[in-house]
Amino acid sequence: xxxxxxxxxxxxxxxxxxxxxxxxxxxxxxxxxxxxxxxxxxxxxxxxxxxxxxxxxxxxxxxxxxxxxxxxxxxxxxxxxxxxxxxxxxxxxxxxxxxxxxxxxxxxxxxxxxxxxxxxxxx
Amino acid sequence: xxxxxxxxxxxxxxxxxxxxxxxxxxxxxxxxxxxxxxxxxxxxxxxxxxxxxxxxxxxxxxxxxxxxxxxxxxxxxxxxxxxxxxxxxxxxxxxxxxxxxxxxxxxxxxxxxxxxxxxxxxxxxxxxxxxxxxxxxxxxxxxxxxxxxxxxxxxxxxxxxxxxxxxxxxxxxxxxxxxxxxxxxxxxxxxxxxxxxxxxxxxxxxxxxxxxxxxxxxxxxxxxxxxxxxxxxxxxxxxxxxxxxxxxxxxxxxxxxxxxxxxxxxxxxxxxxxxxxxxxxxxxxxxxxxxxxxxxxxxxxxxxxxxxxxxxxxxxxxxxxxxxxxxxxxxxxxxxxxxxxxxxxxxxxxxxxxxxxxxxxxxxxxxxxxxxxxxxxxxxxxxxxxxxxxxxxxxxxxxxxxxxxxxxxxxxxxxxxxxxxxxxxxxxxxxxxxxxxxxxxxxxxxxxxxxxxxxxxxxxxxxxxxxxxxxxxxxxxxxxxxxxxxxxxxxxxxxxxxxxxxxxxxxxxxxxxxxxxxxxxxxxxxxxxxxxxxxxxxxxxxxxxxxxxxxxxxxxxxxxxxxxxxxxxxxxxxxxxxxxxxxxxxxxxxxxxxxxxxxxxxxxxxxxxxxxxxxxxxxxxxxxxxxxxxxxxxxxxxxxxxxxxxxxxxxxxxxxxxxxxxxxxxxxxxxxxxxxxxxxxxxxxxxxxxxxxxxxxxxxxxxxxxxxxxxxxxxxxxxxxxxx
Numbered sequence: 001x002x003x004x005x006x007x008x009x010x011x012x013x014x015x016x017x018x019x020x021x022x023x024x025x026x027x028x029x030x031x032x033x034x035x036x037x038x039x040x041x042x043x044x045x046x047x048x049x050x051x052x053x054x055x056x057x058x059x060x061x062x063x064x065x066x067x068x069x070x071x072x073x074x075x076x077x078x079x080x081x082x083x084x085x086x087x088x089x090x091x092x093x094x095x096x097x098x099x100x101x102x103x104x105x106x107x108x109x110x111x112x113x114x115x116x117x118x119x120x121x122x123x
Numbered sequence: 124x125x126x127x128x129x130x131x132x133x134x135x136x137x138x139x140x141x142x143x144x145x146x147x148x149x150x151x152x153x154x155x156x157x158x159x160x161x162x163x164x165x166x167x168x169x170x171x172x173x174x175x176x177x178x179x180x181x182x183x184x185x186x187x188x189x190x191x192x193x194x195x196x197x198x199x200x201x202x203x204x205x206x207x208x209x210x211x212x213x214x215x216x217x218x219x220x221x222x223x224x225x226x227x228x229x230x231x232x233x234x235x236x237x238x239x240x241x242x243x244x245x246x247x248x249x250x251x252x253x254x255x256x257x258x259x260x261x262x263x264x265x266x267x268x269x270x271x272x273x274x275x276x277x278x279x280x281x282x283x284x285x286x287x288x289x290x291x292x293x294x295x296x297x298x299x300x301x302x303x304x305x306x307x308x309x310x311x312x313x314x315x316x317x318x319x320x321x322x323x324x325x326x327x328x329x330x331x332x333x334x335x336x337x338x339x340x341x342x343x344x345x346x347x348x349x350x351x352x353x354x355x356x357x358x359x360x361x362x363x364x365x366x367x368x369x370x371x372x373x374x375x376x377x378x379x380x381x382x383x384x385x386x387x388x389x390x391x392x393x394x395x396x397x398x399x400x401x402x403x404x405x406x407x408x409x410x411x412x413x414x415x416x417x418x419x420x421x422x423x424x425x426x427x428x429x430x431x432x433x434x435x436x437x438x439x440x441x442x443x444x445x446x447x448x449x450x451x452x453x454x455x456x457x458x459x460x461x462x463x464x465x466x467x468x469x470x471x472x473x474x475x476x477x478x479x480x481x482x483x484x485x486x487x488x489x490x491x492x493x494x495x496x497x498x499x500x501x502x503x504x505x506x507x508x509x510x511x512x513x514x515x516x517x518x519x520x521x522x523x524x525x526x527x528x529x530x531x532x533x534x535x536x537x538x539x540x541x542x543x544x545x546x547x548x549x550x551x552x553x554x555x556x557x558x559x560x561x562x563x564x565x566x567x568x569x570x571x572x573x574x575x576x577x578x579x580x581x582x583x584x585x586x587x588x589x590x591x592x593x594x595x596x597x598x599x600x601x602x603x604x605x606x607x608x609x610x611x612x613x614x615x616x617x618x619x620x621x622x623x624x625x626x627x628x629x630x631x632x633x634x635x636x637x638x639x640x641x642x643x644x645x646x647x648x649x650x651x652x653x654x655x656x657x658x659x660x661x662x663x664x665x666x667x668x669x670x671x672x673x674x675x676x677x678x679x680x681x682x683x684x685x686x687x688x689x690x691x692x693x694x695x696x697x698x699x700x701x702x703x704x705x706x707x708x709x710x711x712x713x714x715x716x717x718x719x720x721x722x723x724x725x726x727x728x729x730x731x732x733x734x735x736x737x738x739x740x741x742x743x744x745x746x747x748x749x750x751x752x753x754x755x756x757x758x759x760x761x762x763x764x765x766x767x768x769x770x771x772x773x774x775x776x777x778x779x780x781x782x783x784x785x786x787x788x789x790x791x792x793x794x795x796x797x798x799x800x801x802x803x804x805x806x807x808x809x810x811x812x813x814x815x816x817x818x819x820x821x822x823x824x825x826x827x828x829x830x831x832x833x834x835x836x837x838x839x840x841x842x843x844x845x846x847x
Contacts, residue, residue, distance in 0.1 A: 011844060011845060012838060012842040012843065012844055012845060013842065013843060013845050014841060014842060015840075015841055015842055015843045016843075017228070017229070017232050018229065018232075018765075018840075018841050020228075021228045021229035021232070021764070021765070022229075022765050024224065024228070025224070025225050025226070025229075025765065028220055028221060028224045028225050029221075029225065031217060031220060032214075032217045032220075032221050032588075032592050032593070035214070035216055035217045035588075036214070036585070036588045039210065039213045039214075039216070039588070040210070040213075040581070040584050040585055040588060043210045043213070043567065043584070044567065044581055044584070047207075047210075047566050047567045048566065048567035048568060048581070049566075049567075050566060051562075052375055052561065052562025052563075052565060052566055053375075053562075054375050054376040054561040054562060055372050055375060055376055056372070056375075057371055057372060057375040057562070057565050059367075059368050059371050059372075061367065062366060062367025062368035062369075062370070062371055063206070063209075063367060063371060063634075064206055064371060064565050064566070066566075066567075067206055067209045067210075070210065070213075071209045071210060071213045071216075072209075072630065074213075074216060075213070075216040075626065075630065078216035078217050078220075078622075079216070079622055079623070079626055081220075082217075082219065082220045082618065082619065082622040083619055083622070085220060085224065085618075086220075086615040086616065086618050086619040086622075087615065087619070090224065090228070090611070090614075090615050090618075091611065092610075092611045092612055092615070093228060093232070093611045094610075094611075095228065095231050095232040095235055095610060095611060096232055096235045096236050097235065098173055098234070098235040098236075098238050099238040100238065101173065101235075
């Protein structure tokens with residue numbers, strides 16, 4: 001066990017949902033950080049403090065160049081990375097069953113059994 | 124077709140849309156209520172039985188996060204500050220993956236394994252500490268109550284803006300004004316009161332009756348309305364302006380408007396003009412040029428008046444824009460028989476003050492009487508009152524003022540001792556940043572009427588990257604949704620869906636409202652109206668007023684979906700976390716059910732009643748609450764989910780330290796900047812960054828300095844039995 005333990009270390013292992021979630025969280029945090037150090041500095045260097053000639057602003061697809069390279073481009077990349085994270089990287093872990101879900105499942109099983117029995121004229 | 128007729132037609136469509144919308148919402152609540160009868164009440168009412176599928180989960184998450192601000196405040200900001208808003212909102216590129224992915228899966232698992240239904244439930248069970256659970260309840264109720272009142276006010280204001288041109292609404296509001304006259308509690312704004320009652324009753328009713336599923340399903344409907352509205356508006360706006368490139372080039376020629384007081388001369392005293400409204404345009408012409416103004420605040424004209432003083436005006440300063448307005452290329456309707464004859468000096472400031480007369484006094488407009496320096500003014504400073512003033516001895520009155528010269532103190536005394544000024548509040552006629560500077564709308568930091576460093580400095584841009592993506596992860600209203608999705612696959616698909624959803628909403632919104640800057644000039648007078656204004660303008664252009672109504676409903680949908688979530692959070696905190704878990708653990712389901720309905724009803728009604736006379740600083744309260752909740756909750760939740768060594772002492776200290784650090788920035792602001800809602804910015808960063816840094820640091824070190832958590836808790840939440 002990672003923290004000190006009195007029980008036999010063979011009985012328990014670290015929960016894979018916890019391990020997967022933690023690994024995924026670090027990667028997601030890294031994606032956020034990379035997006036920030038792309039968007040903010042690029043926007044600042046290309047879009048702040050430059051001389052503007054009215055009516056003759058350099059554009060890409062109609063938007064100012066700094067908006068395209070500083071925001072729209074990383075935004076599209078972020079969408080691609082998000083898609084990859086969602087469908088390739090994040091694990092499909094079993095999140096368990098809540099107590100009330102167990103109770104409801106048991107209740108519906110009882111009802112089902114009761115219904116079957118009633119249908120057979122047993123109750 | 125005149126501009127006002129277009130607006131009226133669009134507003135009638137808005138009224139019909141609002142009615143249809145309300146009916147749909149009640150239908151959804153009725154369906155949801157049927158579900159309550161077949162499931163565990165508590166889990167179903169507050170958490171939707173943890174069974175949300177991809178679309179429901181994705182759209183309720185997206186719609187709740189996009190409050191009314193996305194469709195009123197954000198468009199208004201784009202219109203006012205230009206392209207730099209793309210950077211302001213830029214972190215939304217990672218908001219879905221951060222707010223849902225950082226803690227979503229793990230929070231859902233921990234909530235399932237403990238049977239938690241609310242966020243305080245999770246925190247309490249994770250450490251088996253009732254005290255920690257109660258602390259979180261107190262913080263949630265404290266912050267959310269403020270926010271609920273602010274959101275009720277926001278909803279009512281949005282509805283008021285949307286319906287302001289509807290005749291039925293106006294006449295009904297006048298009747299309400301008569302009924303409530305003399306009762307100070309109801310205030311003087313009957314339109315606001317009517318909207319608050321409509322909005323409040325609708326939200327409280329469907330939330331109380333339908334619970335979580337009603338909230339989620341209405342969120343889905345509202346989310347669909349929002350994205351469809353934006354995607355329809357985009358091609359219409361691009362087509363109307365002649366392409367995005369043309370919009371950008373036109374914006375690059377623009378300079379910010381000036382705002383101040385003017386004098387309007389009517390052609391004769393028998394003129395039928397009884398009011399100068401906010402849509403009205405006026406000219407000031409001489410032999411060489413024509414200046415163009417828009418009325419910034421409605422002004423009633425008394426019968427027999429030829430000269431109207433103290434009219435608040437907005438002057439358009441961009442030559443190419445003036446040409447287009449005069450050529451009739453924009454929806455700008457000039458008032459016949461009226462012209463501006465005087466406007467504030469560009470280097471002066473305008474505002475209001477209270478004056479008190481020691482002796483009876485009568486002054487003509489712009490009287491030079493006050494053009495004298497007092498001991499607290501330099502010889503170059505003077506005040507003028509741009510209207511007639513008559514005061515009896517000892518009488519006080521609020522007046523419009525213009526100050527020219529440098530302001531050093533906020534108390535001015537007439538040297539003769541006849542009149543005293545107090546409560547002086549002024550703004551510059553010219554923008555503090557960007558005035559007379561073409562190109563300011565297509566570059567950073569963007570124009571600002573009040574801030575001399577511009578709208579979005581580098582440090583503020585970094586703060587917003589934290590604000591949206593990181594602090595969004597720490598919002599309890601988001602967290603509770605993360606406890607409600609069905610399984611991991613749902614989470615993965617929902618993150619992808621929300622990422623696409625935000626891309627389809629926020630990037631097009633920037634494009635649309637940059638186009639709107641070119642298409643509809645002069646909206647700085649009332650920027651919050653730009654969404655309905657542009658929706659009506661564009662859809663009438665293609666002969667589809669009904670579509671305008673649908674688009675106008677989007678901001679209303681957005682604020683509704685935020686309010687219902689907050690309402691349910693507060694009532695769940697009271698019923699589940701205080702009553703069931705601390706007062707009566709053995710309460711029957713029937714008792715819990717009645718109490719839940721009652722609590723949602725009472726909390727909602729109380730918030731609505733407080734919102735009749737709401738505090739000012741609406742947006743400031745929303746920002747304070749959002750960042751405060753993140754400063755309190757994010758660090759403890761991250762540590763308790765991901766660090767087996769975390770303990771209740773560390774999380775409690777981190778939570779309180781985050782609260783205190785964040786709060787202290789606001790208290791310091793009250794002393795340094797004279798307002799609680801102008802917080803002190805350490806190293807020019809927003810208080811949220813200070814709060815998060817302190818909270819994470821304190822949680823970590825306090826945890827290490829205190830005993831390790833009990834083994835059984837660590838084993839329960841971080842380990843599983845080895846399957847042989």
